[in-house]
Amino acid sequence: MKPAGVARRDFLFQAGSAVGAAWISAQWPAVVAAAQHAHEAVRSATPVNFQVLTPSQAREVEAIASQIIPTDELPGAREAGVVYFIDRALHTFAKDSLPTYEKGLAALNRASSTKYPGVKSFADASPEQQEILLTGFIQEHGPQSAGARGIGPNASGDFFGTIRMHTLLGFLVDPSGGGNRDYAGWKAIDRDPARSFSPPFGFYDKGYPGWQPTWPESEKK
Amino acid sequence: MNQPKVAYQPSDEVDFVIVGSGAAGGVLAKELSSNGFRVVVLEQGPYLKEAEFSHNEVEVFVQHQLTNNPKLQPTTFRKTPQDKAQVQPSVMYGRCVGGSSVHFTANFWRLHEIDFVEHSKVGDIPGAALADWPITYSELEPYYTKVEWEVGVSGLAGASPFDPPRSKPYPMAPLPVKGCGVIFERAARKLGYHPFPAPMAILSQPRPGRSACVNCGFCLGFGCEVGAKSSSLSAMIPVAEATGRCEIRPNCYVHQIPTDKNGRATGALYFDAKRNTHLQKAKAVIVCANGAETPRLLLLSASAQHPNGLANSSGIVGKHLMPNSAAIASGVFEEQLNDYKGFTVSRVFHDFYELEEKKVGFYGGGGLDARFGATPASFAMGGLPPGTPKWGKEFKKVLHQNYTRSMDIFCHATSLPVESNSFSLDPDVRDAWGLPALRMTYRDHPNDLKMMEWMAARAMEVLDAAGAKQKWHLPIQEQQFAVHLLGTCRMGKDPKSSVINADHRTHDVPNLFLCDGSSMVTSGRGQPTMTIQALAFRAADRITVLAKSGEIPG
Numbered sequence: 001m002k003p004a005g006v007a008r009r010d011f012l013f014q015a016g017s018a019v020g021a022a023w024i025s026a027q028w029p030a031v032v033a034a035a036q037h038a039h040e041a042v043r044s045a046t047p048v049n050f051q052v053l054t055p056s057q058a059r060e061v062e063a064i065a066s067q068i069i070p071t072d073e074l075p076g077a078r079e080a081g082v083v084y085f086i087d088r089a090l091h092t093f094a095k096d097s098l099p100t101y102e103k104g105l106a107a108l109n110r111a112s113s114t115k116y117p118g119v120k121s122f123a124d125a126s127p128e129q130q131e132i133l134l135t136g137f138i139q140e141h142g143p144q145s146a147g148a149r150g151i152g153p154n155a156s157g158d159f160f161g162t163i164r165m166h167t168l169l170g171f172l173v174d175p176s177g178g179g180n181r182d183y184a185g186w187k188a189i190d191r192d193p194a195r196s197f198s199p200p201f202g203f204y205d206k207g208y209p210g211w212q213p214t215w216p217e218s219e220k221k
Numbered sequence: 222m223n224q225p226k227v228a229y230q231p232s233d234e235v236d237f238v239i240v241g242s243g244a245a246g247g248v249l250a251k252e253l254s255s256n257g258f259r260v261v262v263l264e265q266g267p268y269l270k271e272a273e274f275s276h277n278e279v280e281v282f283v284q285h286q287l288t289n290n291p292k293l294q295p296t297t298f299r300k301t302p303q304d305k306a307q308v309q310p311s312v313m314y315g316r317c318v319g320g321s322s323v324h325f326t327a328n329f330w331r332l333h334e335i336d337f338v339e340h341s342k343v344g345d346i347p348g349a350a351l352a353d354w355p356i357t358y359s360e361l362e363p364y365y366t367k368v369e370w371e372v373g374v375s376g377l378a379g380a381s382p383f384d385p386p387r388s389k390p391y392p393m394a395p396l397p398v399k400g401c402g403v404i405f406e407r408a409a410r411k412l413g414y415h416p417f418p419a420p421m422a423i424l425s426q427p428r429p430g431r432s433a434c435v436n437c438g439f440c441l442g443f444g445c446e447v448g449a450k451s452s453s454l455s456a457m458i459p460v461a462e463a464t465g466r467c468e469i470r471p472n473c474y475v476h477q478i479p480t481d482k483n484g485r486a487t488g489a490l491y492f493d494a495k496r497n498t499h500l501q502k503a504k505a506v507i508v509c510a511n512g513a514e515t516p517r518l519l520l521l522s523a524s525a526q527h528p529n530g531l532a533n534s535s536g537i538v539g540k541h542l543m544p545n546s547a548a549i550a551s552g553v554f555e556e557q558l559n560d561y562k563g564f565t566v567s568r569v570f571h572d573f574y575e576l577e578e579k580k581v582g583f584y585g586g587g588g589l590d591a592r593f594g595a596t597p598a599s600f601a602m603g604g605l606p607p608g609t610p611k612w613g614k615e616f617k618k619v620l621h622q623n624y625t626r627s628m629d630i631f632c633h634a635t636s637l638p639v640e641s642n643s644f645s646l647d648p649d650v651r652d653a654w655g656l657p658a659l660r661m662t663y664r665d666h667p668n669d670l671k672m673m674e675w676m677a678a679r680a681m682e683v684l685d686a687a688g689a690k691q692k693w694h695l696p697i698q699e700q701q702f703a704v705h706l707l708g709t710c711r712m713g714k715d716p717k718s719s720v721i722n723a724d725h726r727t728h729d730v731p732n733l734f735l736c737d738g739s740s741m742v743t744s745g746r747g748q749p750t751m752t753i754q755a756l757a758f759r760a761a762d763r764i765t766v767l768a769k770s771g772e773i774p775g
Binding site: 067068069070072074076089093094131134164165168169171172173174176177178185186188189190191192195196197198199200201202203204205208211213214 | 275276277278279280283284377380395397398399400401402403404406410415417418435436437438439554556557558559560561562563597598600601602611612613614616617620621624625
């Protein structure tokens with residue numbers, strides 16, 4: 001079939017005047033304002049008191065999260081307020097994981113005082129000791145189930161896998177999701193928090209001359 | 222668009238009740254209501270508007286805001302009909318007004334001529350039930366064009382030498398190129414391939430009530446806040462509602478199509494949000510519930526009159542599931558791409574669309590696209606090279622380095638139709654409404670596994686030619702999770718070997734029509750939504766003719 005009379009080459013040139021930058025419509029600022037509002041709401045609602053975790057559990061959770069994403073010249077889990085995100089998770093979308101946390105924290109604390117007599121809990125250990133403790137804990141309790149791609153609730157009772165997933169979510173989720181305080185997580189991955197962008201986006205598309213056909217007409221199958 | 226919204230009573234016998242508001246349901250709702258018919262669309266999920274969409278990965282990926290929730294609707298999986306199925310998430314589909322077109326990538330490839338006539342071209346393949354479609358590419362071509370202009374598809378006509386003929390250019394220019402697109406294009410050309418700007422159902426120019434893409438980067442998996450993604454929600458449903466003849470009724474879970482003593486469908490029986498049951502009466506029923514839920518609904522509608530399920534005299538409802546074969550290779554580059562900005566895909570090539578079996582040792586074909594679509598937490602969980610530590614200083618360092626320097630090559634390809642690959646009702650597991658759960662039986666045809674290996678190797682060569690610092694591909698293994706839900710109520714001429722005819726009418730029930738991925742006879746090369754919508758526009762024309770000439774007995 002050869003539909004009525006428009007040569008392929010005509011299409012090329014008709015459509016060839018590429019729009020350079022994306023349009024930003026009039027409604028866009030309103031959307032940004034709404035998102036900003038949600039963000040503020042989350043910030044002001046940041047609990048002083050934890051709702052699910054006891055103060056000592058919260059201290060342990062923060063210590064573990066800080067091992068998963070430590071603070072260096074870039075913000076870590078602590079600066080992103082991951083422990084608040086996890087507390088919120090444990091009474092919202094991750095309610096089912098609470099027993100996993102309770103058991104896991106208790107086990108890790110026991111392991112800590114066994115290995116380092118005098119150390120009362122994981123959080124009491126030095127950062128170097130914590131790294132050794134966590135490495136041992138993961139070895140003993142099996143590798144976390146890291147899904148190939150995407151995110152899923154971890155119902156397997158695998159404590160490290162669960163807290164790792166929650167830490168990464170709390171570190172990197174859009175702040176409207178209750179984590180990533182002051183975009184600390186996005187600073188650590190070099191993500192611009194703006195909500196719209198114009199090309200060029202990076203190094204490789206800078207100076208791109210536009211798409212050009214390279215094949216001769218005769219090459220068409 | 223100021224028409225007051227219409228609301229019908231379930232007892233009002235409307236002209237059409239449409240089950241599902243996704244890629245196909247949205248198009249049919251718009252077309253049939255525009256043609257003067259009274260239409261009720263019943264949608265399982267909620268009615269979310271653009272302003273309610275967020276960038277929140279927890280809501281979208283963990284809480285299933287836009288998709289089926291495996292906690293409420295568990296699915297089971299087994300490899301072969303001899304196995305007992307185990308509970309495990311096995312499908313994902315959009316469960317909101319607009320269906321999967323709300324969260325999809327928006328790759329919009331047409332099928333090519335070959336996709337409609339593979340059986341004639343290659344004959345029988347052992348272990349597969351390849352069949353020709355009852356329609357050809359040229360019959361569907363005007364509807365592909367209609368899709369492009371009506372929903373809004375950006376692209377460059379004639380840019381791929383492998384493209385099938387078309388009657389009109391795209392309505393708008395391609396989206397801008399991304400870093401991954403430039404890298405891919407240069408490397409692919411070096412290897413002698415023909416990359417071209419990806420046709421995408423995302424606006425590069427604004428349309429009334431809809432913004433052009435603002436490159437926010439929360440695209441795949443998310444609903445578009447500015448209506449730039451050409452979902453049914455943004456492109457079709459508002460037009461349907463504006464006719465004043467179409468009601469979109471969300472939170473309605475259809476679980477049976479009842480029939481009368483003459484074997485005619487009387488409407489759709491559904492649970493409302495409070496789990497009360499209603500029968501929406503209609504002269505005709507159109508099921509567009511996707512390739513998993515459409516066959517499930519037919520099987521759930523079994524009765525004394527239809528013991529094997531409705532419209533299932535052939536026994537093939539639910540069979541020949543084709544999820545498309547896929548392979549993903551990833552690469553890390555020296556400089557920053559920053560491809561977290563923008564939509565997902567900007568370059569594609571179709572040089573492998575029709576591979577020569579003698580050369581490669583398997584049957585099939587596909588296309589490769591260059592993409593980066595991983596949102597931050599998803600990337601941290603699944604986007605780093607194999608062997609990267611899972612936590613600690615080194616993990617954080619790699620995450621920092623790679624998030625802005627990574628890209629993927631996604632290979633999309635054919636799945637052969639295998640009869641035992643299917644959706645059926647699980648005999649033991651029930652969902653939160655007490656209905657039998659969806660059971661998936663699936664094992665890739667060995668041909669398709671070979672093809673995926675081959676495709677992954679080609680993608681690795683492209684990354685190599687592109688000068689990737691590091692590259693890897695996901696292991697090729699048997700699939701146990703389906704997103705493209707195709708072929709499970711295939712169309713055909715023979716009532717013994719197909720469920721619907723070329724008009725999308727079921728062979729068995731004269732006022733019951735099916736239109737969605739289940740209608741497809743072969744899988745195409747991996748981007749089904751464009752074809753599902755072209756089929757829906759065509760079905761709407763056919764159904765309108767039938768209804769106006771009194772050929773749909775109610």
